[in-house]
Structure formats: C-alpha cells, structure tokens
Amino acid sequence: MTEPLKVATIGGGTGHYALLRALKLMPSVDIKAVVSVADSGGSSGELRDTHGVLPPGDLLKAVLALSEMDPDFVREFLLHRFEDGKFQDHTIGNLLIASHASHTGNMLSAVRTLSAMLCVQHTVLPVTFARMKINAHYSDGTTRKGEAAIDAYHGEAMIESLSIEPSTAYVCAPAKEALMEADVIVIAPGSLYTSLLPVMKVPGVADLLQQSRAPKVFVCNTMTQNGDTRGYCVHDFIREIEKAIGCPLDRILVDSSTPD
Structure with a gap:
C-alpha cells in the first residue's frame, strides 16, 4: 500500500482555511497544519490575556477547514459570535478551545479534542506553545x-x-x-506580516525549512493590504518570505486571472 503524501502547511486563518479545504480533497494525503498563534485582537486576544491560553482563532479555523462534517453547519455553529452579554464578540468555537486549554493547561489537547469531535482526519498544530507577540518596525522609525x-x-x-x-x-x-517529516511544505496565502512571517520568525522554524529537502511551495496572495503590503507584487512577497526562512522557495503558485 502506498504511503500517503505528508504535507505540512504554514499559515494563519482565512487564507490557510481555503488552502486546507482544497488539500483535504486530494487522495492519499496526510496534512499537518502549522498555525500562527500571534493573534492579539478580538476574541482570541481577550481569551489569551484573561485566561493565559494561546489565541484559539486561527487554530479553530484550521480545524473547521479539515472537518469531514458539513462545512456550513460547523461554521455556522462554531463561528457564531455572541452579540451581547458576558460573551460578547466571542465565538462558540473559541470558547470551547479556550475552556479546555484553561482547564487542562494544554492547548494541543484542546485542539485534538475538538478535531476528534469534528471528525478531522488530519492534524492541526500551534507553531509554538509560547504566548508570543509580534512587533512591526516601520520605515518612519516607529x-x-x-x-x-x-x-x-x-x-x-x-x-x-x-x-x-x-x-x-x-x-x-x-x-x-x-x-x-514533510514530503512537501506549503505556505498558505494570508497576511504576510501578521499571519505568515510570525510562523517563520519563531526560532527554529527557519532552520528546519533550510534543512528540509521537501519542496517548499508558496501559494501567493491574490490581493495586497493597505498598510502592510500596499504596492507589493509577487516578487515582493517572495523576497520577504525567502529572507525570513533563509532559503529559496521551490514553487510559486500565482493566480493569473484578472479580478472582477
């Protein structure tokens, strides 16, 4: 029997979600999603600051992407955001993960438990267990x-x-x-400075990517972001990622269609 292709992905929330939804449809793959834990705002940031857990939002999205249950149902249920009261602005999914992690002191166990509940056949992992924060240094010295x-x-x-x-x-x-152990490493589209580079900047990650013989594939963003990547082209994204990981990318996937 042929061994499944071991695919490691790197990413944050929205773009990573789309990539994982597509990858899980491939036959004979074993996906391990390595997820950013740099969230500091909204529900994830508040749960991190008040309960001492890793921000759950991007981990939750990766679990939902890989679930074998009806995607509309799990998204509607677990991404429902309370509009008022004690849990205002929190999603049910974030609360479930944070509650388990706070009780057990183990975020990985919380993610694995939710994965089992949602019939996930792959693996979702935080890039680090540290409650990390990112700092951006700008051209004006701020x-x-x-x-x-x-x-x-x-x-x-x-x-x-x-x-x-x-x-x-x-x-x-x-x-x-x-x-x-990956046979191929895929970098998801996403916010360059707040989702992708926060994974690659974690000490140890760049060394692993440099040592790995697996092809490194980047699925390039289809749009830029004002304030972060304004005016960037594909080459700018490639430059920043290769600078962060200290080695060249092997393949770049680019959407060549014209936006409506």
Missing part, C-alpha cells in the same frame, strides 16, 4: 506592537522588519516533527 495594532495601521510608512517576543519562544516539538 514600532507597533501586536497583531491588532499592525492590522489597524493604514498610514504611509511601510514595514521594514518584524520581531517577536518573548525571546524564549521556540518551535514546539509536534510542529518541528511535522516540518522535518
């Missing part, structure tokens, strides 16, 4: 701290570099194993 502050900025200055804290953050063992 620094904005946290994913929410970076996303909210729409000024003229451009991001020149990205750093993470704490300095003790390191790629977790399950994510390390996923990247080491």
